[in-house]
Amino acid sequence: MPAFPQAADASTRNTQLRANLRHATHTIRAKRAAAVAELDDWSRLRAAGAAIKDRTLRHLDQYLEQLESAVTAAGGQVHWAADADEANRIVTELVRATGEREVVKVKSMATQEIGLNGALATAGITAYETDLAELIVQLGDDLPSHILVPAIHRNRGEIRDIFTEKMSQWGRPAPEGLTDAPADLAEAARLHLREKFLNAKVGISGANFMVAETGTLVVVESEGNGRMCLTLPETLISVVGIEKVVPTFQDLEVFLQLLPRSSTAERMNPYTSTWTGTTDADGPRAFHLVLLDNGRTDTLADTVGRQALRCIRCSACLNVCPVYERAGGHAYGSAYPGPIGAILTPQLRGTQSELDASLPYASSLCGACYEVCPVAIDIPEILVHLRERVVEGGPASVRGTRTVIKPAKGHAAERAAMRAARWALDHPRLLRTGQRLASRTRRFHPRRLPGPGRAWSDTRELPKVPEESFRDWWQRTRGGSGTGSGTEGRKKTT
Amino acid sequence: MDSRALVMARIRRALTDVPRTETPGEVPVERTYHRVHGDRTAARTVDLLAENLADYRALVHRADAPSSLPALIARLLADRGATSVAVPPGLPGSWLSDVPDTVRRVPDTAELTPHDLDAVSSVVTGCAVAIAETGTVVLDAAPDQGRRRITLVPDHHICVIRVTDQVVDSVPEALERLDPVRPLTWISGPSATSDIELDRVEGVHGPRTLEVILAGPESAGQS
Numbered sequence: 001m002p003a004f005p006q007a008a009d010a011s012t013r014n015t016q017l018r019a020n021l022r023h024a025t026h027t028i029r030a031k032r033a034a035a036v037a038e039l040d041d042w043s044r045l046r047a048a049g050a051a052i053k054d055r056t057l058r059h060l061d062q063y064l065e066q067l068e069s070a071v072t073a074a075g076g077q078v079h080w081a082a083d084a085d086e087a088n089r090i091v092t093e094l095v096r097a098t099g100e101r102e103v104v105k106v107k108s109m110a111t112q113e114i115g116l117n118g119a120l121a122t123a124g125i126t127a128y129e130t131d132l133a134e135l136i137v138q139l140g141d142d143l144p145s146h147i148l149v150p151a152i153h154r155n156r157g158e159i160r161d162i163f164t165e166k167m168s169q170w171g172r173p174a175p176e177g178l179t180d181a182p183a184d185l186a187e188a189a190r191l192h193l194r195e196k197f198l199n200a201k202v203g204i205s206g207a208n209f210m211v212a213e214t215g216t217l218v219v220v221e222s223e224g225n226g227r228m229c230l231t232l233p234e235t236l237i238s239v240v241g242i243e244k245v246v247p248t249f250q251d252l253e254v255f256l257q258l259l260p261r262s263s264t265a266e267r268m269n270p271y272t273s274t275w276t277g278t279t280d281a282d283g284p285r286a287f288h289l290v291l292l293d294n295g296r297t298d299t300l301a302d303t304v305g306r307q308a309l310r311c312i313r314c315s316a317c318l319n320v321c322p323v324y325e326r327a328g329g330h331a332y333g334s335a336y337p338g339p340i341g342a343i344l345t346p347q348l349r350g351t352q353s354e355l356d357a358s359l360p361y362a363s364s365l366c367g368a369c370y371e372v373c374p375v376a377i378d379i380p381e382i383l384v385h386l387r388e389r390v391v392e393g394g395p396a397s398v399r400g401t402r403t404v405i406k407p408a409k410g411h412a413a414e415r416a417a418m419r420a421a422r423w424a425l426d427h428p429r430l431l432r433t434g435q436r437l438a439s440r441t442r443r444f445h446p447r448r449l450p451g452p453g454r455a456w457s458d459t460r461e462l463p464k465v466p467e468e469s470f471r472d473w474w475q476r477t478r479g480g481s482g483t484g485s486g487t488e489g490r491k492k493t494t
Numbered sequence: 495m496d497s498r499a500l501v502m503a504r505i506r507r508a509l510t511d512v513p514r515t516e517t518p519g520e521v522p523v524e525r526t527y528h529r530v531h532g533d534r535t536a537a538r539t540v541d542l543l544a545e546n547l548a549d550y551r552a553l554v555h556r557a558d559a560p561s562s563l564p565a566l567i568a569r570l571l572a573d574r575g576a577t578s579v580a581v582p583p584g585l586p587g588s589w590l591s592d593v594p595d596t597v598r599r600v601p602d603t604a605e606l607t608p609h610d611l612d613a614v615s616s617v618v619t620g621c622a623v624a625i626a627e628t629g630t631v632v633l634d635a636a637p638d639q640g641r642r643r644i645t646l647v648p649d650h651h652i653c654v655i656r657v658t659d660q661v662v663d664s665v666p667e668a669l670e671r672l673d674p675v676r677p678l679t680w681i682s683g684p685s686a687t688s689d690i691e692l693d694r695v696e697g698v699h700g701p702r703t704l705e706v707i708l709a710g711p712e713s714a715g716q717s
Contacts, residue, residue: 020691023691023692024691024692027692028692038531039528039531040528040531041526041527041528041531044524044526044527044528045527047524048523048524048525048526048527051521051522051523051524052523054521055518055521055523056518058509058512058516058518058521059512059516059517059518059521060505060509061502061505061506061509062518063518064501064502064505065502074675080496080497080498080500080501081497082497082500082501082504086497130699131689132687132689132690132698133689136689149688149689149692151689151690152692155691156690156691159690182690182691182693182695183695185690186687186690186695186697186698189698190697190698190699193699194612194699197608197699198608198609198612211674214674214675216674222685222686222687222688223685223686223687223698223699223700224646224685224698224699224700224701225698225699227642227646227679227699227700228646228699231641231642231643231646231677232608232643242501242505247518249669249674250666250669250670252669253665253666253669254527256665256669257527257665260628264688266550266682267546267550267627267628267629267682268625268628268629268630268665268680268682269682270550270681270682270683270684270685270686270700271679271680271681271682271685271700272678272679272680273642273677273678273679273680274674274677274678275677276674276675276676276677279635279676279677281604281641282635282641282642282643282677283641283642283643283677291501293501293504297501297504297505297507297508298504298508300504300505300508300509301504301507301508301509303511397504397507397508400500400503400504400507402507
């Protein structure tokens with residue numbers, strides 16, 4: 001994957017994409033604002049949501065042990081995966097053990113993060129995505145571009161073409177003469193997928209929440225494909241990040257108010273399913289929970305970045321982000337696009353690759369993402385913190401080991417500039433000479449920077465150098481009066 | 495070291511800033527949010543439930559008068575042209591008493607396959623609780639509601655809410671009534687998707703028609 005600036009340079013030229021995204025993000029952000037305004041205690045719910053997650057994260061080991069016992073007691077089996085490969089291996093083995101070669105899947109960020117479908121395909125197992133948008137993405141041999149509406153970059157005409165061309169390769173073909181009306185497209189998906197649901201023996205899901213106290217898992221959805229995958233198969237495998245645990249069943253009262261209104265701007269999403277282990281003759285007979293680390297403990301180790309693990313994947317931050325709106329989700333090169341992706345991806349994967357090192361810069365730091373976040377993640381704060389890590393390096397946890405990472409490549413100019421500035425500020429006499437020189441030569445200053453600075457000055461006005469520096473002005477107007485000559489004056493006398 | 499031990503060790507190393515003596519209870523969680531939004535009479539709460547259900551495109555009916563419930567259920571099934579109806583084991587017998595015998599009763603049993611259910615027109619159930627502020631009915635797989643799948647595969651769901659004792663105002667009030675050990679299904683309007691250009695379309699996989707009956711004290715009986 002290219003770094004964000006290169007990817008965005010290409011995607012921002014796609015006018016269709018920009019038009020689709022602009023329509024989608026503006027529609028949904030207006031609806032969300034209205035849904036949130038219905039609750040006059042929103043800020044208190046938000047504070048409670050953040051606090052519950054903080055409590056959980058600060059005692060994550062205890063809550064995971066409690067969760068494991070509760071799930072096991074309820075008839076489920078718990079597996080632990082330190083990274084993506086291990087999670088994929090566990091799921092593959094579990095599916096193999098059933099003797100099945102096909103699985104139905106509920107939309108899940110965690111399985112997308114670990115590339116589960118690809119791993120299953122390598123093992124000869126076909127995973128069918130059953131969320132309508134995920135189906136569009138899968139049939140189109142495409143990647144999701146939004147957390148909540150993964151096919152937001154596709155318009156109805158493109159979807160019709162994808163269905164007409166590809167459905168027959170995966171199962172029931174699209175009906176003859178399929179139109180591009182959303183109702184007809186949804187009907188085609190219903191028919192295509194129903195065949196899969198009715199025959200499915202294995203379902204794979206993620207979860208929105210896991211309750212430590214009771215071992216209850218929660219999936220929030222709209223279409224009913226989730227319910228199909230969670231109840232019709234004989235075996236259910238859920239892959240869930242360790243940060244998704246909440247302490248008590250009562251805590252759901254906070255998140256089931258925060259999540260639907262923040263994500264789809266509804267009072268409540270059409271379907272929410274909860275299950276606690278297995279239930280006799282109702283739903284799957286076998287339940288496996290795969291608890292996923294894959295960089296989450298590294299994120300946990302960073303006291304500034306830790307708050308990113310509060311995220312409940314509502315996608316409100318995407319819909320208000322001016323950068324996401326123009327660049328689109330693919331430019332972020334990760335399952336997690338938008339502002340949350342810009343802070344989560346470099347923490348989960350580290351900042352070593354060029355792409356991951358570029359993500360903390362994929363923001364204008366306008367702060368809109370923080371304003372809408374239902375669990376009050378200070379995204380701008382983490383962005384700045386990660387930028388520092390990229391430029392300066394420093395202590396970080398990598399795969400569970402505390403280490404000191406080197407500055408990322410490609411930031412040499414920035415580092416050199418910062419070093420020069422530090423040096424100049426430590427030498428006031430030189431600074432003053434430099435400022436005077438700059439003032440006197442201002443007529444000859446270029447409008448654009450040469451060399452590596454050119455990209456920066458291509459899109460910005462260079463600030464004009466004033467005729468006289470502040471220090472000189474101060475000296476001239478107040479310096480002689482003897483009323484507190486400031487740092488400069490003191491330095492001179494010593 | 496197995497992965498469980500590895501992940502646990504990583505977590506403990508990651509949390510070196512958390513004092514060893516700190517307990518979860520010492521991390522403050524202020525529950526100053528409302529238990530209920532607004533102050534309503536019981537009748538107004540039921541009206542709000544009806545409004546919010548309808549806003550999410552459920553079809554809402556009232557059965558206030560004594561014994562009007564069986565006639566209403568029979569009419570809704572007939573209007574729909576239902577030829578068969580899935581029946582939870584504990585559904586009050588009177589509820590289907592006006593439905594003609596030509597409509598096949600399909601009892602909810604463990605032997606019923608998903609394919610069998612796919613051939614069923616409609617399903618009639620009770621519920622565990624209904625939430626006015628969000629327009630939600632919650633099923634908990636009790637005998638009058640049956641297994642989760644019977645309200646999922648048929649395309650038409652008729653759900654009866656007893657207004658006397660099953661309607662609450664808010665999400666917090668609903669949760670404290672529910673047993674987490676039971677599988678729960680929260681339903682707010684029919685199945686819906688907005689995945690195509692954000693146009694809302696009812697029904698992709700779940701029932702495309704949800705009819706809710708608000709049953710008065712005398713019509714609903716006790717299940």
